[in-house]
Amino acid sequence: MLYINGAWRDSATKLNVLNPATGKVLTAVATGGKAETQEAIASAKKAFATWGKTTGNERSNYLSKAVQLMKERSKELAETITLENGKPLPDATREVAGAIGFFEWYAEEAKRIYGDTLPASDPDKQLMVIREPVGVCAAITPWNFPLSMITRKIAPALAAGCTVVLKPADVTPLSAIKVFECFHEAGLPAGVANLVIGPAEEIGSEMTRNPDVRKITFTGSTRVGKKLMRDSADTVKKISMELGGHAPYVVFEDAEIDAAVNGVLVSKFINAGQTCISTNRIYVAESIANEFSEKLAAKVSALVVGNGLEEGVNVGPLINQAALEKVQHQVEDAVKQGGKVLTGGKIFTLEKESGYFFEPTVIHYANDRMQITTEETFGPVAPIYTFQTEEEVVERANHAEYGLAAYCYTKDLGRGLRMMRALEFGIVGINDPAPAVVQAPFGGVKESGTGKEGGKYGLEEYLEEKYVSIYMK
Template identity: 40%
Template sequence: MNDLTVVSKSRADIPADPFLARHLIGGDWRESHDGQTFERLSPSHGTVVTRASMGGTNDVDAAIDAARKAFDAGSWSRISGQKRATFLLKIADLIDRDRQRIALMETLESGKPISQAEAEIEGASDLWRYAASLARTVHGDSHNSLGSEFLGLVLKEPVGVVSIITPWNFPFLIVSQKLPFALAAGCTAVIKPSELTPATTTILGELCIEAGIPSGVVNIVLGYGDPVGTRMTTDSRVNMVTFTGSTAVGKSIVSAASGTLKKVSLELGGKNPQVIFPDADVESAVDAVVFGVYFNAGECCNSGSRIIVHEDIAEAFIAQTVALSRQVPFGDPLDPSTQVGAIITPEHQNKIDTYVRDAANAGADIRLGGGGLTVPGLDGQFYQPTVIANVESSQPIAREEVFGPVLSVLTFRTIDEAIALVNDAEYGLSAGVWSENVHTCLEFARRAEAGTVWTNTWMDGFAELPFGGVKESGQGRELGKYGLEEFLEAKTVTMRIGKSRKPWVEPRAS
């Protein structure tokens, strides 16, 4: 461990007082109905950084009621796309203005590096601007080919009240992949951020109010999945649920929502492979693999947590990956030089380590890391960069989402074998291929069972391109025009022209 790159405690100051987070309901900031609160400890510094209201069913009911009334009143759903776009652009500007404040709270609550948090907030404001552009493009279709007696219209209308449930790993970015698109469509929303990262969503609520969003259009309830998320999922006044998180919770949401048959959109887990062929640009591939597995400490649904390397280059590739991994700065997330910060909770750190220990006991070869990491001056939880070779595809570490800075290495001989390994998974979020042969890349892209395929790159994203998974990685899409479509319903209007309709029953003469 001594030859790892470790960043000790920085000189950056932590705010003296915790951030105070409350519910936003009907345009007002409220304490919980029963007065309960909870605290969030920084996973990197061990101090209380947020004190938040703990929501219950009464708070959720009030928030849903506010969203329902706002939607039905039409103060948002029936105004022009141009007006909705203007509000969204104001929010984007306010996000840019407060980027450092938002990033600091995200770092303190999540443990991610401050430089990464700032980049995420910048990306989030771009999503708000893109959603604003879509607000002005919502349109249906007309059918003038139904004969001289008919004209058909297809209207696109907002789905209604949307429950938005977001995770702790990218709290501000992911709410910005959902909320502005829902608002662009004309929906109203109730949002529940993770109880581990409530502050930045609360700040977003402040910015929505400052921008002039009408009361009740955006509501926030803080607290735990049970009872807050459960109520948001089952209430009949809610028309749609959009959730990002674990596959297990996603399945429970589908089950809970079935009672009212509301629409559900899910972005869930992944066990994302990168396949490296012998003709790959090895230097670029190694760098992308290291980025893909350590980005956000591996606590990322798109983490490139398993690589499938051609056996002819496997040992050399692993050696280069280990060497570069030693140079990645792990440590205090408040230091701008840090690239990998803290693990979200002690319980999650233990889960990561259990996967690694079990793999080693099953015969896998730990080439680097494999345990907790001590950072001088900090009282938090950190995990070493870990590379595990000689992994069998049947082992849990090759099939299940570890959600930590742990890389599993498998090997292949032919493209058919590589694609079989890629698709031999319950997940299907993303996949990558490294080859200088365009035919290899295209064949891989067509055959890989994944919502996103990267060729000779990893985890590049654009607001214009849809994001989501297949199989147990979810249903529905975010971003792009497809992300807007999730929040719209199609309505058919059939119009008869003139008095041409023949009577079904001929009246009898009296």
């Protein structure tokens, strides 16, 4: 279903939504294109005239109502994520909690949008800076976190006083529909939040080229992000983008090995490795590499692959056939280049299901000739490289293009601080495989994106500063 100007809309064109664990159709949803996107933008522009002038307390109340509705439906939301995305139900449940957390956080932040009083150089002047909402925002969200990526964008936008047109990923639109059902029941004014499902090129082109859209926020591939930036240039829109990642995971000889091994399980195999900050390259000090590899392989081989709705499953399916083939190709290339598969390495077949499963995989003796060294994997494959010196691993860890997240394990405080500074990434976890939290900035450097989401930093992305000088004589 489409949601435009406060009303649900059906259409003749439909999109089949598949369960990646079974390969079967879950349901069909209505889709729109350029005309519906134009209508959604027009309704958002009209609503902004009023919504942008509401008090922070009023906006906070609407977000709080949505929070309560999401909490009441948390089980249904988690099941929806698992059905259309494939991730195990416990992981989906944590995503729901995180998604609600963004609404809760920004419901409070809506009341704390402050300005500044500046010291004047002329005694007859009063100088101020006020912060105002950007205007109509177009949000494009990915499939790997189909609920939390929506709330991480929409919550700060609404809190700031912006109106929104959302285009969710085609493969996971059901989570978006569930969120908008909560908006509708919370009584959010017509046009403040709009949902358009349909062809990415057609909808995205209208969003980037329509002058009434003043901001684009996007999470997805670097290739698509670059195109959106180019297409937005003619109307000079404000942009925030969280793009591709290729996270290094550095384990020094003084690290707590068991903790570092368990950290890989969190950073690499959550959501079958389909996360933007997922570990892609594991650099282990040569002196402990064999011990680390053996322990990691033992832990990974014990992971249970299957339908995310079944109890005890740790790793669900990949999102589609193309993703499965990409992972298989990278593993085959790694073996040709001298890598040794310690566990996994193959497409996984379940008797009951015909979905897109790949065995959780550990590859020892990885090297820089492998495609996996430079190309984002987005799958459950952990390649292990070795290094000898701190200077060497810093140079190898810093990717030429990507700069989203990096991890480092060491007991040496000084080394940890040096690595914090030396790693060219927007997010660094020192002995922490899960650094992302609602109150902290999330985003990358280099070709991993621009702008930040989360905390007060995410709110600032939806605000503009207006300088006011008052001559009092």
